[in-house]
Amino acid sequence: MSALQGIRVLDFGRYVAGPYCATLLGDFGADVIRMERLEGGEDRGIAPVPDSGDGALFLQMSRNKRSVAYDPRAKGSAAMVERLIADADVVVVNVPPSALGKMGLDYASLKRIKPDIILANVSSFGPNGPWTDRPGFDSVGQAMCGSQYLSGSGDTPYRTPITWVDHATAVYAAFAVMVALFERQNSGRGQEIDGSLLGSALAFSSTFLIEQALTGLGRTAIGNRSFLNAPTDTFAAKDGFVVTQVVGDPIFRRWAQLMEEPHWLEDERFSSDEKRGENGEELSARMARWVAERTVAEALDQLAAARIPAGPVLSPQQALEHEQVQAMGLIHHLDHARLGRSVPLTRAPINLSETPAEIRRPAPGVGENTAQVLGEAGYSRDEIDALAASGAIRVAG
Template identity: 50%
Template sequence: MPLTGIRVLDFGRYIAGPYCAALLADYGADVIRIEAPGGNDDRFTVPVAADGSGAMFLQMNRAKRSLTLKPASPEGRGIVRRLVETADVVVANLPHDALVKLGLDHDSLSAINPRIILATASAFGRDGPLSRNVGFDAIGQAMSGTVHLTGTPGQPYRAQVNYVDFGTALHLAFGVLLALREREATGQGQCVSGSLLGTALAMSNGLTIDEALNGIERQPIGNRSFGSAPTDLFRTRDGWIVTQIVGGPIFARWAALVGRPELPADPRFASDILRGDNGEELSAIMQGWCIARTSAEALAELAEARVPAAPVLKPGEALAQPQVAAMGLVEPVAYPGTPAPAPVIRAPIDLSASAKIPPCRAPQVGEHSDAILAELGYDADAISALRAQRII
């Protein structure tokens, strides 16, 4: 597997750090999650298991080993030092001053192991007036312009899925792979830095370029699109569907399907941006067509015409789709004390010549502490003493 032999120390919390490390674990890295004795708060978000472990935790920490530790204690610092000596990557989505306090900043880590790569993410990065502030996903959404443009006039909405956190994790994982590749040439590690605000702004950059160069201060328009139409959500006789009509050929096929073949010749609809500007009228036409049909009927006709469309599904319906089963995306993983195996989705990519590791569950609190410490040279008496002192 591509990352076999790479050891990752995961001090991450919630999504940005842990998901980065989980992606590396999927392809063979030995990832050690380091959390406080008794478990960190992010373990218990939306509990689904008898021990309180949560749904997000089972996804973010699959295939990892767990070491409980108080890293700020003198004994804990000694253990961290031994871990860093054996590691390739440290993941820690913490502000820079917190990293320094724990001895997890890159200067401190590289003094122990010059080959170490530190992957770190914070809300606002290391520099600037907000660099010491903390934040979560919604902060990035709100400060990137997307919350303002989502929803309706007078009522902005944030996305329910934490896409800024996930995007930051993906950028960090990309950076780690670049740093590993560079280390092959230089023998030296480096720091990979990301931020929630940076990720959010990168993802909304098309919108900010539009305003900077076109001078248009766009306002929220519900589920419609600024740059295409009819791109919107539509009620059918028994539910909702979405369409995304982009490009002249697809628009012409859609127009013919809904009985309005003259629309492509209308100068108001001559391009994607003009269709977006006049999207309210096109959405009304599509809504009239959809309401006379069930979702299944509408989707069948749209598919036949090769017009992009999909049903609006509930989370439980999403995993039950035959297409999801055909793609092999869901991998049930048993975790102690859950009513059924968790339907975990790992990295949704396939390499033609390199497989992922077999599906593995997330660890219970401190499940591998003794084994990891033994690997570092601690004997049974020393491990018992550390446990008695609540260091592990």
């Protein structure tokens, strides 16, 4: 039995922060229903893959979900959504707070339908402040938390294409839903959950925010080096790049032994992580010469033997093929009928010994499950056909 079997989630989210929250719940057994417009959500085609209208983002975010496609403005749609809410435990949305009321998904409206409902809304900037109704995406969170300012070579701030702000917000939201479900089990009460991209980004950036507030240090970007230790950097080998992260005196001593240069340990400029970070350019230069004389594999083998944290810089294809990635079993190849091939989906990267996450079904087609879900809600076949004929819903097939 799955951990969340019997929990039903209505996913009104788009792109990452809302949908991935629902995905994680679905991976652990919740029945997740993706609510989308008749032509399909605008997030379906991002990073499109061959021979399909689906994008890589959608394939990952919408596994283990069923699709209900509807026109929210059509006659009968509001009543249909209310019936689905009445059978739901959780509603997931990611829109500005003011848009919830317009969608009929504000907490007060949901609570009137289902008193113990849990609403999780993740917006760009949260429910308070002058920016509360502004739109935003992952890059805005990266830019406003200090991360982008501290990245790059110091001329142009760099953002990462990996949407860590979106994903962090989704994980926080899924955690909050689990806390709310636990509380409801004890008290019978539902509740409203507010999360935001900016809030998640600030939480992840808290080390440098606290440091700045208490010291006024005013750090600026220094490339791939670390502010806090060294030699932590990216180095060119004969056939690729290697990353090292030398943190703490014991690892630094092992690094000096690997270099066969004990004088580093006697130099006051390198006597602590803080000082090594301040003088990291010299340590990086030494490490760069050492790595340049070796292949990636040679460098990594010697670093591993010395117990120094290090890894290769991998392309996406190399990441898929890497022996450690494959051994971890995180990539799940799921057959996908619309693509006519298997899709390498990334599992939830945590494992529960008794109730593990499972990828049970591929991302659905638009309205693929509308008739099934409405039938479960008590609609007759004639009522479903009438809604489809009026254009209120889309029924696949």
